[in-house]
Amino acid sequence: MRSKKSVFYLLDSAxxxxxxxxxxxxxxxxxxxxxxxxxxxxxGVYLALAGQxxxxxxxxxxxxxxxxxxEVRILAHEPSLAERSLMSRALIEWVELxxxxxxxxxxxxxxxxxxx
Amino acid sequence: MKTITIIxxxxxxxxxxxxxxxxxxxxALRMSHVNIFLYLDAVHMAHRxxxxxxxxxxxxxxxxxxxxxxxxxxxxxxxxxxxYLAGEDGICPDFYQGIKxxxxxxxxxMIEESDRVIALSG
Numbered sequence: 001m002r003s004k005k006s007v008f009y010l011l012d013s014a015x016x017x018x019x020x021x022x023x024x025x026x027x028x029x030x031x032x033x034x035x036x037x038x039x040x041x042x043x044g045v046y047l048a049l050a051g052q053x054x055x056x057x058x059x060x061x062x063x064x065x066x067x068x069x070x071e072v073r074i075l076a077h078e079p080s081l082a083e084r085s086l087m088s089r090a091l092i093e094w095v096e097l098x099x100x101x102x103x104x105x106x107x108x109x110x111x112x113x114x115x116x
Numbered sequence: 117m118k119t120i121t122i123i124x125x126x127x128x129x130x131x132x133x134x135x136x137x138x139x140x141x142x143x144a145l146r147m148s149h150v151n152i153f154l155y156l157d158a159v160h161m162a163h164r165x166x167x168x169x170x171x172x173x174x175x176x177x178x179x180x181x182x183x184x185x186x187x188x189x190x191x192x193x194x195x196x197x198x199x200y201l202a203g204e205d206g207i208c209p210d211f212y213q214g215i216k217x218x219x220x221x222x223x224x225x226m227i228e229e230s231d232r233v234i235a236l237s238g
Contacts, residue, residue, distance in 0.1 A: 116156070
């Protein structure tokens with residue numbers, strides 16, 4: 001039997017002020033029959049922060065979207081978090097951290113990588 | 117026959133990705149089944165009536181590809197958010213012929229059935 005296809009979505013832009021993060025999470029949510037991972041890199045790692053309150057922006061909270069789809073694996077690039085002084089901040093519980101090597105290994109292991 | 121899916125996300129004139137995607141699709145159609153999914157601002161590419169003077173009219177290119185057998189689909193949520201509404205048949209009167217508005221679940225299906233997925237995004 002053929003194993004499930006794996007999809008790696010790469011997000012490198014901040015979660016609010018642009019539709020990309022919302023777009024990636026929605027695209028990942030419809031792929032949950034496959035092995036789907038959202039990789040957060042560069043400014044994309046802000047999406048990993050716990051306690052996001054987007055009400056002042058009048059847009060949906062993207063952390064709520066992450067909580068709604070636990071099937072979507074969220075992988076944050078640890079050096080990107082460190083570069084932004086975010087290592088001491090609380091992250092969404094099931095966000096996994098990956099160093100450079102691990103992050104690239106995950107991308108290479110996926111059947112397809114989609115950067116939006 | 118192999119299947120290739122091309123995902124576009126940029127608006128029609130912020131980059132040349134639309135035109136590049138159409139060129140890739142045109143070549144790929146000779147030997148593959150081709151899906152093109154318009155996501156986020158790329159749904160504007162399907163809008164009829166643009167008369168660009170310096171850029172390719174990507175909507176017309178997409179329509180030509182659809183006529184040659186490519187499946188060209190636009191995300192329903194992204195389209196509705198930008199004022200493009202379709203009937204039950206997915207046809208939007210604002211769009212070029214052959215480009216249908218569809219559920220995002222169709223993107224998942226395209227990815228699942230594809231041998232190659234190419235995302236062109238700025």
